Amino acid sequence: MRMKQLSAVAISTVALAIAACQIGGADPVKAGATAGVTDAMIAAAPDAEWLSYGRDYGEQRFSPLTQVNDQNVGQLGLAWYADLDTARGQEATPLVHDGVIYVSTAWSMVKAYDARTGQPKWAYDPKVPRETLVRACCDAVNRGVAIYGDKIYVGTLDGRLVALDAKTGKEVFSKVVVPDQQNYTITGAPRVVKGRILIGAGGGEYRARGYLAAYDPNTGAEVWRFNTVPGNPADGFAKEGRNAKAMEAAAKSWAGDWWTIGGGGTVWDSITYDPATNLVLFGTGNAEPWNPAAMGREGDALYTSSIVAVNAETGEYAWHFQETPEDRWDFDSDAQITIADVMVNGQKRHVAIHAPKNGHVYVIDVKTGQFLSGTPWVPVNWTTGLDPKTGKATINPEARYDKTGKPWVGLPGAIGAHSWHAQSFSPKTGLLYIPTNVAAQGYVAAKDWKPSAIGYQFGIDPSQTSLPAEGRAAAKAATVGALVAWDVAAKKEAWRVPMPTPWNGGVLSTAGNLVFQGNATGQFVAYSADKGQKLWSYGTQSGVIAAPMTYAIGGEQYVAILVGWGGVWDLSAGILAHTGGAYKNISRLMVFKLGAKGTLPAAPKPDNQAVLDPPPFTGKPEQVARGSQLYGRYCTVCHGDAAIAGGLVPDLRHSGALGSEEAIKSIVIDGVLHENGMVSFKSALKPEDAEDLRQFLIKRANDDKALEEKKGG
Missing domain, CATH: 2.140.10.10 (Quinoprotein alcohol dehydrogenase-like superfamily)
Incomplete structure (x- = not known):
């Protein structure tokens, strides 16, 4: 301090x-x-x-x-x-x-x-x-x-x-x-x-x-x-x-x-x-x-x-x-x-x-x-x-x-x-x-939902309400x-x-x-x-x-x-x-x-968000669909809607672990980062679920990379 x-x-x-x-x-x-x-x-x-x-x-x-x-x-x-x-x-x-x-x-x-x-x-x-x-x-x-x-x-x-x-x-x-x-x-x-x-x-x-x-x-x-x-x-x-x-x-x-x-x-x-x-x-x-x-x-x-x-x-x-x-x-x-x-x-x-x-x-x-x-x-x-x-x-x-x-x-x-x-409330103004x-907020009822041992118990499907790229500007304005x-x-x-x-x-x-x-x-x-x-x-x-x-x-x-x-x-x-x-x-x-004249130290320069550079997407559509549902239920609350982080926690589209199936498994299933707050989700997820999550994140990162390149061009 x-x-x-x-x-x-x-x-x-x-x-x-x-x-x-x-x-x-x-x-x-x-x-x-x-x-x-x-x-x-x-x-x-x-x-x-x-x-x-x-x-x-x-x-x-x-x-x-x-x-x-x-x-x-x-x-x-x-x-x-x-x-x-x-x-x-x-x-x-x-x-x-x-x-x-x-x-x-x-x-x-x-x-x-x-x-x-x-x-x-x-x-x-x-x-x-x-x-x-x-x-x-x-x-x-x-x-x-x-x-x-x-x-x-x-x-x-x-x-x-x-x-x-x-x-x-x-x-x-x-x-x-x-x-x-x-x-x-x-x-x-x-x-x-x-x-x-x-x-x-x-x-x-x-x-x-x-x-x-x-x-x-x-x-x-x-x-x-x-x-x-x-x-x-x-x-x-x-x-x-x-x-x-x-x-x-x-x-x-x-x-x-x-x-x-x-x-x-x-x-x-x-x-x-x-x-x-x-x-x-x-x-x-x-x-x-x-x-x-x-x-x-x-x-x-x-x-x-x-x-x-x-x-x-x-x-x-x-x-x-x-x-x-x-x-x-x-x-x-x-x-x-x-x-x-x-x-x-x-x-x-x-x-x-x-x-x-x-x-x-x-x-x-x-x-x-x-x-x-x-x-x-x-x-x-x-x-x-x-x-x-x-x-x-x-x-x-x-x-x-x-x-x-x-x-x-x-x-x-x-x-x-x-x-x-x-x-x-001010008694002086009555205001x-x-x-x-x-x-x-979008709401969609989840199909065949069951309570889990870990994570949010919503009963809804956040993967169906994530903002698509083409709707982000309008949503932000509103x-x-x-x-x-x-x-x-x-x-x-x-x-x-x-x-x-x-x-x-x-x-x-x-x-x-x-x-x-x-x-x-x-x-x-x-x-x-x-x-x-x-x-x-x-x-x-x-x-x-x-x-x-x-x-x-x-x-x-x-x-x-x-x-x-x-x-x-x-x-x-x-x-x-x-x-x-x-x-x-x-x-x-x-x-x-x-009358105080104090000043704060110079503000740190804003962090330059790293350029999206994900590995190529090699997964299957069904993996992305499954990974999207899993992300919505277990990950959105901390890592943000559509895998776009708010700033306090890592943006998973930029994760260095995306290139390795074992690296993602060690985090999501084995809990190697539990001391940082990222606990193991093995009570709810299987190793193949972790791979579906990885493929969803790779797809999201590549989609947004293409969008950024299109805007830049």
Whole structure:
């Protein structure tokens, strides 16, 4: 790791006092002012600190600090930065307490810095085995830590809950909390609620059963668990305890033998606590596999693709609202849930505001789960509309690709109109700021699909939806993004900033009439919160997907952002991942303040993509067809659609192993690169399958080589 402290301009005592008044709210943090973080501190959300993932229990990501505002944001400069040693996607929101900034990075590492100077304090590496990547759908990412008492908590990619001493970074405990370490991962940030650490797990694309659990902060022992998917009805539901009736009711909305591969519904993000009702609201993932027919699934499949509310102390079911019934499009409801008081039909209501993947902004009563409104903010074709009273979606019959037997191009696609990238709500403007994707997705039901011991359990055939060469330009032009400001009370868009690509960073809004967002094209930007006018930007040298935050120390307000391009879009979208330009991953923490004059080192020159020079294709058409299916099921998720990599992992069209049948076999079957994350697939593939994959890749490389030569000529 390399850290550079940038020179700071000394200011007078009088200027300090004036600046402190300008910041507003609580007094600036003093080193050693508290012994630890309490529930009351998290609930009160001190102005100068950032103590939880969404800053406050309601996950509004709104800061009352005003020293940096729409009148002076143009003076914002780089105060310090810290380069990281994990060149993968960076998705975390830093926390700040007692003058220390804590941040998790890829591979679930945790680092602590002096929040004023950037001086490193400690670093922790949980040593996640690199082969864990085979069960991590979306890169080796981590979205943040929790702080409680004198400890820092992080969920690791391989399924552990780890507690660290906040002062030293020394491990206090490390406990495996997932049901198994073959199908589950943890990428989300833990939350602290009523003296417990809350977190779920990922793995819905594998063989996982979703849940949310609460853990003792001193031992990691499980206190309660809510399963989001019912088990085998033949076993009864008594073991679900106080949630037995809820599980029995949910089972009636399923068919087939879903429990044999878990059922999905994973809680990989989106945990919000409401003190007014003592409820924890969380989002759940889609049912698995995507294709219902593959496992004989029928019905709504509760409680997948839903918001679920449970008692914070016991985990007992209170209510649910399903946003996407019979989900077959990967429309997880794991996007951040925000709680606020807003006007609904002329009355102030205490509501949950949610903008999940399926393309609608939902407003739900927090106490009862009553549907108040649901409005699309992007093009939507999977539903013909929502019931105005219940909010239940009417499914477009053509979107049931498993029943029609025809390909379906859905809007939104599987990355969603809005994924995990943090939204923000400003009580001052009444606007919800949504990082928005406009990207279609093709779906084709796989024939004779069976679950496998390794890899994605989709039940669809990605080989039939890969972009052909002649369609790439049009697809890229139609694949865009935006920052959308949504008027929650009026149920309409207030303003929009178009962007050339989806998969842009999370959002921060402030009382200084500002909205901050990093984007995929390598810019950190400030907009006016009321009108969306661009006021300031700073080049980050890498794409940004994480959300910014802000804090104050010694009378000065700082704005921090974690930089580093990656995540599932970069891995699996193929050529579409480059709609905003091909950016190198440069992972670093960047911190800004008014008047700072720091600079980054010169950006490395873009890597010149090697000229395609594959061996000649000598295979048979049937090998290519078979290899295409195998690639779609087992390889696309990391190496990209149509064998075009997004940038984080090798582009297999350029692999030096293509010239050797034995070399490919040693990688795919023997697992010689398992320490790099490329594990053996021998549990699902045979040596002849590896050869079919090789012939498919050779054919793809030769096809694209010919295309490049044609363009060059």
